[in-house]
Amino acid sequence: MPTLWIVHREERARSAWVETLGEPLASGHPGDLRTFAEAATPAVVVLGLAGDFEAELEFAHRHAARLTETRWLVLAAPAELPEAQRLFDALPAEFAPESAGGSVLRTHVEGLAARRTAPALSERRRRDQLRERFVRWFAGLELPEVLGATDPKRVEVPLWVRGEPGTGRGLLARYVHWVGSGPPPGPFVALPCTGIERIEELAGRAVVETGRMPGGHHVTLCLEGVEQLRPELQRALLTWIEHGPPAGLSRAPRLRWMALSDERFDGELDPDLELALAGFTCRLPPVAERDDALEDFVASTARAWCAARAERERIFAPDAVEALRSRPWPGNLRELEAALHRTLAVSGPTAIPALELRFARESTPTPTASARRSGPPETGAASLRRLAAAVAREAGAPLGGIRTLTRMLPRRHDDPDYREQLMARVEADAARIQSVLDALERLAELPPPSPTRVDVSALLSGLLELRRAEIDERGLVVLEELDREQPFAVADREQLRLAFESLIQAALDWLSDSGELTLATHHQRAPDGTHSLHVRMRVRQPAGAPGPQADGSLATSVAEMVVLAQAGHFRQGPDVDGDTSISIELPAEP
Numbered sequence: 001m002p003t004l005w006i007v008h009r010e011e012r013a014r015s016a017w018v019e020t021l022g023e024p025l026a027s028g029h030p031g032d033l034r035t036f037a038e039a040a041t042p043a044v045v046v047l048g049l050a051g052d053f054e055a056e057l058e059f060a061h062r063h064a065a066r067l068t069e070t071r072w073l074v075l076a077a078p079a080e081l082p083e084a085q086r087l088f089d090a091l092p093a094e095f096a097p098e099s100a101g102g103s104v105l106r107t108h109v110e111g112l113a114a115r116r117t118a119p120a121l122s123e124r125r126r127r128d129q130l131r132e133r134f135v136r137w138f139a140g141l142e143l144p145e146v147l148g149a150t151d152p153k154r155v156e157v158p159l160w161v162r163g164e165p166g167t168g169r170g171l172l173a174r175y176v177h178w179v180g181s182g183p184p185p186g187p188f189v190a191l192p193c194t195g196i197e198r199i200e201e202l203a204g205r206a207v208v209e210t211g212r213m214p215g216g217h218h219v220t221l222c223l224e225g226v227e228q229l230r231p232e233l234q235r236a237l238l239t240w241i242e243h244g245p246p247a248g249l250s251r252a253p254r255l256r257w258m259a260l261s262d263e264r265f266d267g268e269l270d271p272d273l274e275l276a277l278a279g280f281t282c283r284l285p286p287v288a289e290r291d292d293a294l295e296d297f298v299a300s301t302a303r304a305w306c307a308a309r310a311e312r313e314r315i316f317a318p319d320a321v322e323a324l325r326s327r328p329w330p331g332n333l334r335e336l337e338a339a340l341h342r343t344l345a346v347s348g349p350t351a352i353p354a355l356e357l358r359f360a361r362e363s364t365p366t367p368t369a370s371a372r373r374s375g376p377p378e379t380g381a382a383s384l385r386r387l388a389a390a391v392a393r394e395a396g397a398p399l400g401g402i403r404t405l406t407r408m409l410p411r412r413h414d415d416p417d418y419r420e421q422l423m424a425r426v427e428a429d430a431a432r433i434q435s436v437l438d439a440l441e442r443l444a445e446l447p448p449p450s451p452t453r454v455d456v457s458a459l460l461s462g463l464l465e466l467r468r469a470e471i472d473e474r475g476l477v478v479l480e481e482l483d484r485e486q487p488f489a490v491a492d493r494e495q496l497r498l499a500f501e502s503l504i505q506a507a508l509d510w511l512s513d514s515g516e517l518t519l520a521t522h523h524q525r526a527p528d529g530t531h532s533l534h535v536r537m538r539v540r541q542p543a544g545a546p547g548p549q550a551d552g553s554l555a556t557s558v559a560e561m562v563v564l565a566q567a568g569h570f571r572q573g574p575d576v577d578g579d580t581s582i583s584i585e586l587p588a589e590p
Contacts, residue, residue: 002113008048020102030059049076071112150180163284166332199236227268234270323354449492457487486523489533489586491566499562506555516540535584
């Protein structure tokens with residue numbers, strides 16, 4: 001039999017259990033504090049209930065926290081078993097009628113003692129993947145607070161992780177939970193705070209999620225975007241942390257609070273709540289502050305991606321690394337990792353050059369907390385940031401290639417093939433940079449809009465006709481679904497021409513041969529009586545061709561700036577069929 005404690009108010013019951021189960025490490029009344037305080041840790045505690053359960057509840061309350069590896073068998077009268085399960089909800093226990101025979105009792109005890117706590121294969125795989133990703137993301141970054149936070153003895157100390165979105169706040173929180181909670185780690189419950197209007201919403205989600213677990217596990221409640229809660233909700237949350245969680249969470253013997261906040265809006269956090277959460281505090285720097293770690297992150301991500309798919313190992317060539325280094329990453333490591341994965345998925349070379357980089361969709365800058373509560377962010381500022389990112393990327397990639405080749409020039413200046421390659425690359429990349437500068441110059445020279453009545457359908461048809469020879473030569477399919485009855489918008493004609501000219505040329509550049517371009521316009525009347533002209537451009541690649549690099553391109557950024565100047569709206573992204581779609585809404589007359 002396993003090592004036991006036998007606990008019951010009556011000596012007669014204890015003696016009967018000893019005769020059935022064998023000599024225990026300790027046996028006594030639940031109020032006998034000294035006997036059990038000095039006893040060795042058992043594999044199983046057999047706890048019999050009697051009277052009002054008060055002595056037994058106090059016994060469990062005093063000893064359960066230190067008996068973290070011990071199982072409990074709670075015995076009660078059959079009619080009182082439901083009440084026993086309610087009151088002893090935090091114990092890792094089985095409940096059985098006290099009238100159970102000797103063989104049944106032995107089976108219960110042996111089953112509890114033999115129950116394995118080793119992680120299953122799926123948990124081991126998840127743990128290894130989490131650890132490997134943690135190492136990739138935070139290699140070389142000093143995080144002394146993490147060492148303390150992962151100490152199982154400090155499993156109830158709160159953790160506050162600060163940083164911009166995409167820096168790995170959630171990854172670090174899950175790593176600390178998994179490593180610091182001990183086996184098994186129990187549930188990690190993410191509680192998004194965005195859009196929460198009543199504290200009961202947060203409590204309800206927490207209770208539902210933790211209610212799915214078996215009792216006795218360590219639980220982590222992780223508040224994501226805690227600074228987004230209104231002040232009165234932050235104060236209610238403070239009460240939970242300081243005076244106990246809401247009803248339904250008391251069944252967790254060890255509960256840890258974690259909070260993830262955007263450091264750009266730390267001032268939105270209640271000072272007292274900040275103090276309550278700051279048991280351990282970690283600040284994760286953005287990519288812009290970790291330039292020395294970028295190359296290692298790129299290399300380790302490529303190795304991990306290839307290893308997970310049993311593919312040959314691939315690397316990113318020096319010019320690709322330079323192009324990645326020159327790019328601003330508003331989405332930080334998450335955006336960078338997505339770009340690397342997308343590139344690895346569609347490219348084949350062992351050494352991937354800069355020209356094959358495939359960037360993930362641009363991250364939209366996060367609005368301030370006050371803007372989130374009162375309405376949408378200032379659109380012009382957001383579009384200007386996207387324009388700056390597009391310029392940095394489209395000029396940075398060729399500059400990175402030129403820089404890489406010129407570094408090798410002292411060693412290979414006598415190689416005529418290399419000199420020819422260098423000259424061709426410099427000319428091509430210089431032309432590419434010049435095109436960026438030309439686009440910016442045209443944008444900068446635009447005067448304030450002079451709105452007139454513009455036939456947008458005719459404008460689009462004329463721009464397509466100018467490129468008809470290229471369209472026919474490449475076998476492209478161009479569909480015109482243009483409204484000829486109400487084709488007018490109120491805008492500056494020349495500025496619209498610049499926007500649509502940039503978009504159509506970019507679409508032709510994105511498309512592989514035999515691809516499809518659709519241009520559509522239609523007039524629309526809103527319920528409030530206002531009128532608008534909607535313009536839609538859809539790019540559909542032939543089967544097997546890589547997706548177009550529309551997101552965050554210079555052409556779309558320039559077009560967006562022009563459209564906004566006309567008091568219009570600009571949206572881009574994949575549609576329901578996965579095609580790239582650009583939607584423009586312009587003011588119109590009835």
